[in-house]
Amino acid sequence: MTEYFIGIDGGGTSCRAALADGNGTVLGRGKSGASNILTDPDNALKHIAEAASLAFEAAGLRPRLSSASATLGLAGNNVGDAVSYVTARLPFRQADIVSDGVIALQGAIGDQDGAIGIVGTGTIYIIRHNGKLRSIAGWGFQVSDLGSGARIGQLALQESLLAYDGIHPMTGLSEAILAGFGNDPEAVVDFARLAKPGDFGRHTPKVFDFARQGDAAAIRILKTGAAGIDEALDAVNGITGGKGRLCLLGGLAALYPEYIAERHRKRLSEPLADALTGAVALAVKAYGARLEVRA
Amino acid sequence: MTEYFIGIDGGGTSCRAALADGNGTVLGRGKSGASNILTDPDNALKHIAEAASLAFEAAGLRPRLSSASATLGLAGNNVGDAVSYVTARLPFRQADIVSDGVIALQGAIGDQDGAIGIVGTGTIYIIRHNGKLRSIAGWGFQVSDLGSGARIGQLALQESLLAYDGIHPMTGLSEAILAGFGNDPEAVVDFARLAKPGDFGRHTPKVFDFARQGDAAAIRILKTGAAGIDEALDAVNGITGGKGRLCLLGGLAALYPEYIAERHRKRLSEPLADALTGAVALAVKAYGARLEVRA
Numbered sequence: 001m002t003e004y005f006i007g008i009d010g011g012g013t014s015c016r017a018a019l020a021d022g023n024g025t026v027l028g029r030g031k032s033g034a035s036n037i038l039t040d041p042d043n044a045l046k047h048i049a050e051a052a053s054l055a056f057e058a059a060g061l062r063p064r065l066s067s068a069s070a071t072l073g074l075a076g077n078n079v080g081d082a083v084s085y086v087t088a089r090l091p092f093r094q095a096d097i098v099s100d101g102v103i104a105l106q107g108a109i110g111d112q113d114g115a116i117g118i119v120g121t122g123t124i125y126i127i128r129h130n131g132k133l134r135s136i137a138g139w140g141f142q143v144s145d146l147g148s149g150a151r152i153g154q155l156a157l158q159e160s161l162l163a164y165d166g167i168h169p170m171t172g173l174s175e176a177i178l179a180g181f182g183n184d185p186e187a188v189v190d191f192a193r194l195a196k197p198g199d200f201g202r203h204t205p206k207v208f209d210f211a212r213q214g215d216a217a218a219i220r221i222l223k224t225g226a227a228g229i230d231e232a233l234d235a236v237n238g239i240t241g242g243k244g245r246l247c248l249l250g251g252l253a254a255l256y257p258e259y260i261a262e263r264h265r266k267r268l269s270e271p272l273a274d275a276l277t278g279a280v281a282l283a284v285k286a287y288g289a290r291l292e293v294r295a
Numbered sequence: 296m297t298e299y300f301i302g303i304d305g306g307g308t309s310c311r312a313a314l315a316d317g318n319g320t321v322l323g324r325g326k327s328g329a330s331n332i333l334t335d336p337d338n339a340l341k342h343i344a345e346a347a348s349l350a351f352e353a354a355g356l357r358p359r360l361s362s363a364s365a366t367l368g369l370a371g372n373n374v375g376d377a378v379s380y381v382t383a384r385l386p387f388r389q390a391d392i393v394s395d396g397v398i399a400l401q402g403a404i405g406d407q408d409g410a411i412g413i414v415g416t417g418t419i420y421i422i423r424h425n426g427k428l429r430s431i432a433g434w435g436f437q438v439s440d441l442g443s444g445a446r447i448g449q450l451a452l453q454e455s456l457l458a459y460d461g462i463h464p465m466t467g468l469s470e471a472i473l474a475g476f477g478n479d480p481e482a483v484v485d486f487a488r489l490a491k492p493g494d495f496g497r498h499t500p501k502v503f504d505f506a507r508q509g510d511a512a513a514i515r516i517l518k519t520g521a522a523g524i525d526e527a528l529d530a531v532n533g534i535t536g537g538k539g540r541l542c543l544l545g546g547l548a549a550l551y552p553e554y555i556a557e558r559h560r561k562r563l564s565e566p567l568a569d570a571l572t573g574a575v576a577l578a579v580k581a582y583g584a585r586l587e588v589r590a
Contacts, residue, residue: 103579136460139480142487165431167530176391184436192437235462 004286005054006070006092007280009103010035012249013263017051018280019059019068022288026280027061030054037086037097038076048072049091058260069287070095071104073279092289100275101126103133104249107278112245116271119229120251123148125236135238137232147230149201149252155202155221157192161185167273168221171217173210175204209256226259231263233264247271301347301365301387302575304398305330305339307583312346313575314354314363316452317583321575323357325349330383332392333355333371338571343367346372347388356508358419358470365390368398368574386497389582396421396572399544402573403566410531411566414524415546416496420531428533431528436492441523450516451498452487456480466512470503472498503550528559541565 015035021029032051035044052070055062070092076082077099087097101118105126108116115127123145124138141150156177161175164185181187191199192219210218236246246267248256257265302313310330314323327346330339345473347365348358365387371377372394384394396413400421403411410422418440436445451472456515458469459480476482505513531541541562543551552560568576 136462137456139456139484139490142450142490143483144456154438161432161434161439162526165527165530167431167526167534188438189434193435195437231457231462232460235460238461 003288004056004068005101005280005283006046006055006065006068006095007074007276007278007283008035008051008070008074009100009117009274009276009279010037010048010051010072010074012036012039012075015047015051016276017055018286019046019055019061020280021053022284024281024288026277028055028057028059029276030056035074037074037082041082041086044074045086045089045091052091065091066093066239068092069283071103071279071283072097073100073275073282074098075100076197093097096286098282099135101138102133103282104271104275104277106282107273107275108177108247108249109245110272110281112244113240114246115240116247116249117229117236117253119147119149119232119248119253119256120134121149121197123232123250125152125228125232127236127239128244129239136235141200142285146232147225147252147256148197148248150220151200151201151202151228152207152225152252153200154195155201155224156207156218157188159217159221161188167292169216171210171215172213173207173215173218173221176210192233197204197271204252208252214282215293219248221246222259226256226261229256230261230264242267245269245272249275270280298583299351299363300362300575300578301350301360301390302398302571302573303330303343303365303367303369304395304569304571304574305332305343305346305367305369306395307331307334307370310339310342310346311571312343312350314347314350314356315575315579317579319579319583321572322394323350323352323354324486324571325353326350330369331371332369332377333374336377336380338584339369340381340384340386346523347386357558360386361388361419363387364578366398366574366578366581367392368570368577369393370395374375381401388491391581394480396433397428398571398574398577399566400428400573401577402465403542403544405542405567405576407539408535409541410535411542411544412524412531412548413530413545414442414444414543414548414551416444416492417494418446418524418527418545420527422531423539424534425579429531436495441527442520442551443492444499445492445519446495446523447502447516448495448498449490450519451502452483454512454516463512466505466510467508468502468510468513468516471501471505478499495553499547503547517554521551521556523557524551525556528555537562540564540567543571 005020009016017030030051032047035047037044056063160174162168163170205237300315304311312325326344330342332339351358384473455469455472457463459467
């Protein structure tokens with residue numbers, strides 16, 4: 001009987017699955033809804049099974065989840081209770097849950113040493129050195145994740161208030177942000193008081209847009225963010241010795257390179273594959289090898 | 296019958312009252328508990344009356360609150376509902392509620408033009424120019440109040456995580472902060488996620504302490520904070536034309552001068568009087584003058 005391997009890339013908005021054979025050849029893919037194991041573990045379980053079943057169907061196979069071995073890359077993997085709850089209820093023969101960063105690293109750099117920086121709403125750097133994994137940053141926007149979408153958006157709101165008060169010159173960026181709040185600084189403050197990372201992050205594309213048009217405040221904010229990323233990449237290089245692939249991933253990955261230091265920019269390369277491909281490769285590595293040993 | 300005037304300086308931890316005659320001569324003072332009109336207006340009312348009664352007693356007088364005219368400087372004065380509720384229930388003959396900043400300004404610079412910067416858990420600058428009041432900053436630590444105790448404490452926590460990750464060098468400050476959280480970065484993050492301004496601010500004295508000992512991270516954080524204060528004072532000077540008294544008040548006022556720019560440091564002077572004295576002076580100005588006109 002053929003052994004099947006499932007990779008899952010799950011997050012707050014969608015869940016993607018890939019089905020592979022023992023050689024790691026992807027046979028089919030499937031996609032379903034949100035799979036946030038922290039906020040809604042039962043729905044996450046439903047969508048994980050659904051995406052996996054769709055991957056079987058896309059491969060022209062009748063879904064047999066209980067015969068498949070899976071590696072799931074899920075945000076919230078570091079919260080023990082949620083992981084225990086979900087792991088105990090997964091429909092697969094055997095499965096492990098790793099972080100979304102670990103499958104992204106595997107996809108981006110394959111089996112070699114190297115590092116990725118995921119620059120999206122948050123920022124986290126994941127390094128494989130001498131085969132061992134390590135992450136830095138990624139602690140959240142309140143006290144970490146410099147250069148992240150959340151931090152850039154927050155700096156943009158701050159900038160609009162500095163301009164409102166005449167502490168900084170008013171620029172197009174600040175005008176646009178204030179206009180978005182009815183030119184009422186109190187509305188900016190009320191928003192910021194309760195804003196989640198994604199709420200701040202929604203203001204970040206504006207910063208890149210205005211920076212492209214030469215807006216001094218937007219450029220200064222992005223330079224501040226890029227300096228935070230440069231420092232973190234220096235620390236990454238301190239671990240890797242500057243060896244192996246270095247990839248930026250995440251929503252801001254394509255926007256940042258022109259702002260970061262030349263020493264890092266020239267080291268960047270495109271990811272080899274996506275996180276879903278990384279997940280299925282990890283499933284084959286984890287369970288394919290073990291099955292061989294048993295056989 | 297002698298007209299009496301009451302000044303109130305009320306906040307989250309205590310309520311102070313001063314009683315003056317029509318010449319503004321302070322006859323007695325009193326102190327009672329918290330008077331936060333937002334979180335507990337009834338208790339605030341109780342403590343306002345209590346402090347005022349004690350001021351009468353300290354002057355050797357039987358309390359006659361209903362005969363006195365009062366100016367109350369209270370935090371939360373910008374929240375209309377709370378002000379209406381409290382104003383309608385005050386025990387005085389007539390009274391007005393102004394911000395704690397306005398009585399501080401009156402106390403610090405008297406009747407002349409000038410400005411104050413209140414640098415405590417938050418930061419706000421209040422300016423009197425050609426007799427008109429204006430404030431800048433003071434929007435809260437999420438998107439304003441650069442250099443405030445809350446921001447400095449937040450930067451110190453951030454610094455400890457940057458050091459933990461090897462992004463910045465580990466210094467005594469970061470070591471001390473991490474040790475305070477059991478050397479568990481997750482504990483720092485959990486704290487920061489829910490921290491109120493005062494929670495962050497409690498880490499700020501450590502930053503000044505370590506900076507005095509030459510700690511590079513602490514000095515960098517204070518330079519960042521001082522740069523925010525310098526920029527705001529530049530904006531203040533833009534309004535005042537650099538004329539009139541300029542006073543720093545608040546919990547960090549005595550600590551900051553050595554870090555701020557020379558152009559501002561040389562302009563600083565000691566406040567003429569405290570906020571309570573400012574409140575009673577405003578009461579005499581507001582109601583003493585009016586009574587004279589009527590007489």
